[in-house]
Amino acid sequence: QVQLAESGGDLVQTGGSLRLSCVASGSMLNMNVMGWYRQAPGKQRELVAVMDSAGNTNSADSVKGRFTISRDNALNTVRLQMNSLLPEDTAVYYCYGRSYSKRDYWGQGTQVTVSS
Helix, strand or coil: CCEEEEECCCEEECCCCEEEEEEEECCHHHEEEEEEEEECCCCCCEEEEEEECCCCEEECHHHCCCEEEEEEHHHCEEEEEECCCCHHHCEEEEEEEEECCCCEEECCCEEEEEEC
C-alpha cells in the first residue's frame, strides 16, 4: 500500500516562489510515474508536471519555464519548484503516482494561493 503526503502549499504574492514536496510511504521504487496535478475552483483537475522513472518529464504549457519537477527515489520524494507564480496558478495541488502495474495513487492535496 502506498500513501502520498504533500506539503508546501501557502499564500504568496504574484511573482513569488513556492516548493511543494510529496513523500510516498511504501516503496517509491514501484512507482513508474510521479508528479503533480492541480484543481482550481470550478475547474477540472489538470496536469501540472510528471516525471517517469527514466527522468522523462511532461508538463503543461502554462507552467513551462516557471515550474520544475524533480524526484529522489532514495528519499521517496517528488518536488515541484514553482517560480514566477501567477494568480491563475491558484489551486489545490495533488501529488500523483502511477505504479508499474498502472495503479494510480493520489495525495490529499495542498492549497496554493497566489494573490494579485
